[in-house]
Amino acid sequence: MEAALSSPPEWLERVVQIAIPPAARESVAGDLWETYESPWQYAAEALRTVPFVVVSQMRRNLNPLALMLQGGLIYICLGGPATLLLLPILMLRDAYQPIARPSPRRAIREAVLLSSAAMVMLFLFMSVHPPFPVRAGVDPFTWMSLFLAALFLSPFLCLFRAGLIMQGDRRTALADQELSKDSLASAYEDFLRGTFCRNILEGVALGFAAACGFAFAWNGILIGLFVLAAIYLLMDSVPRASSACDFMSLRTRYQRELVRQEQLRRFLRWLWFAPVLVALQARLSENSSAPASLTVLLNCVAVAILCFLVAALNREFGGRVQEEIGQLDRVRERLTQTVSLGEPSAANR
Amino acid sequence: MESLGQFEQIVLTAILALDDNAYGVTIHAKVEDLSRPKKATRGAVYATLDRMEDKGLISSWLSEPTKERGGRSRRHYRIEKSGEKALRDSARTAQRLVETIAQNLGGLAWKPR
Numbered sequence: 001m002e003a004a005l006s007s008p009p010e011w012l013e014r015v016v017q018i019a020i021p022p023a024a025r026e027s028v029a030g031d032l033w034e035t036y037e038s039p040w041q042y043a044a045e046a047l048r049t050v051p052f053v054v055v056s057q058m059r060r061n062l063n064p065l066a067l068m069l070q071g072g073l074i075y076i077c078l079g080g081p082a083t084l085l086l087l088p089i090l091m092l093r094d095a096y097q098p099i100a101r102p103s104p105r106r107a108i109r110e111a112v113l114l115s116s117a118a119m120v121m122l123f124l125f126m127s128v129h130p131p132f133p134v135r136a137g138v139d140p141f142t143w144m145s146l147f148l149a150a151l152f153l154s155p156f157l158c159l160f161r162a163g164l165i166m167q168g169d170r171r172t173a174l175a176d177q178e179l180s181k182d183s184l185a186s187a188y189e190d191f192l193r194g195t196f197c198r199n200i201l202e203g204v205a206l207g208f209a210a211a212c213g214f215a216f217a218w219n220g221i222l223i224g225l226f227v228l229a230a231i232y233l234l235m236d237s238v239p240r241a242s243s244a245c246d247f248m249s250l251r252t253r254y255q256r257e258l259v260r261q262e263q264l265r266r267f268l269r270w271l272w273f274a275p276v277l278v279a280l281q282a283r284l285s286e287n288s289s290a291p292a293s294l295t296v297l298l299n300c301v302a303v304a305i306l307c308f309l310v311a312a313l314n315r316e317f318g319g320r321v322q323e324e325i326g327q328l329d330r331v332r333e334r335l336t337q338t339v340s341l342g343e344p345s346a347a348n349r
Numbered sequence: 350m351e352s353l354g355q356f357e358q359i360v361l362t363a364i365l366a367l368d369d370n371a372y373g374v375t376i377h378a379k380v381e382d383l384s385r386p387k388k389a390t391r392g393a394v395y396a397t398l399d400r401m402e403d404k405g406l407i408s409s410w411l412s413e414p415t416k417e418r419g420g421r422s423r424r425h426y427r428i429e430k431s432g433e434k435a436l437r438d439s440a441r442t443a444q445r446l447v448e449t450i451a452q453n454l455g456g457l458a459w460k461p462r
Contacts, residue, residue: 026411026422026424027422027423030415030421031374033421049395057399248408249408330422
């Protein structure tokens with residue numbers, strides 16, 4: 001292909017880049033750039049191309065069982081109409097999941113924003129019920145405790161995010177630019193072994209949690225979700241790598257399994273926090289007649305913090321998996337002495 | 350056994366014909382050429398490539414970034430063994446179709462336009 005004579009306007013290119021799901025951005029944006037003729041042609045081509053790419057990414061990232069479980073969780077917390085509205089949004093979010101971990105600056109900014117919002121809400125509530133609202137059933141000591149808790153919320157959330165970022169930085173990179181098929185097969189086998197053990201452990205833990213749910217009279221649907229997830233994990237048989245499979249096929253299989261497992265983990269992280277979220281939602285429903293009460297405010301703050309923690313875990317771990325997939329995408333096969341000289345390598349065919 | 354749709358057959362044939370140079374732009378150009386007079390959008394080609402990759406018929410990898418693409422990489426594709434087999438099966442079916450049509454529409458003088 002001939003080199004493009006000129007390049008698209010920066011603003012237009014940025015808009016198109018935002019519209020393309022990150023997993024396909026590099027190649028699709030590059031292809032659009034390569035065939036650039038004029039801003040109108042570029043925009044029209046992008047309009048014709050991007051919807052297909054978005055739908056394709058939605059399909060690729062769709063995990064029906066995980067989506068069904070997520071739907072159940074949303075149904076418990078928010079009801080039917082919200083579930084119908086949120087499921088397509090969840091599918092769209094899957095299509096647009098980032099291919100790298102969020103930047104540390106952004107992560108810390110989110111933590112500071114959340115804690116600042118919590119403090120502002122607390123101060124607003126104090127200003128509505130001045131000074132020390134005895135009629136709200138709260139004594140000055142509790143107010144002081146809340147004030148101090150709000151003060152320490154920001155450093156706590158920042159430390160939580162910083163800890164996740166540092167943990168991600170410490171992990172070893174999968175590979176350099178070249179890797180032999182045996183090394184890749186060994187890395188895949190390690191991943192499968194780790195996943196198998198983890199699934200067994202987490203499946204048992206989910207089963208135990210479901211049993212505890214019976215004892216503590218949890219919501220029936222929630223117990224059902226725990227049982228379903230436990231059964232799924234225990235029965236989940238990870239496909240084994242075939243010895244006949246070549247470097248590229250092995251890499252594709254490894255990437256596909258990474259995506260599948262991360263989809264499952266993303267749901268499980270939400271599921272583990274679900275009992276607390278459901279309990280808080282039940283308390284909010286009970287107090288809906290007195291919307292200005294301190295209980296409602298604290299419950300809202302607790303829900304926001306919990307959601308922040310789960311979302312932070314999902315973003316960091318999801319980002320790590322996407323980074324690993326990106327690394328695998330760029331790895332080339334290193335020819336070893338075991339490869340027959342008569343046969344062309346898979347990568348060089 | 351994986352059976353292929355018509356568009357999948359065209360895209361697979363394009364990848365086969367392009368060999369080492371099979372990436373989005375060239376595959377789309379080849380698909381347009383093969384499916385004349387019908388037009389094929391690039392988006393449909395990407396969606397088909399993704400679907401066939403998920404089926405294990407093809408695999409892909411990213412090349413080094415190049416200047417003519419604004420510093421971006423190309424996603425190259427190649428056919429897997431299962432893709433080759435599916436394409437052979439489709440070609441055999443197409444061959445039988447051509448022969449049957451030829452027998453019923455003018456013998457050996459008939460040619461697909």
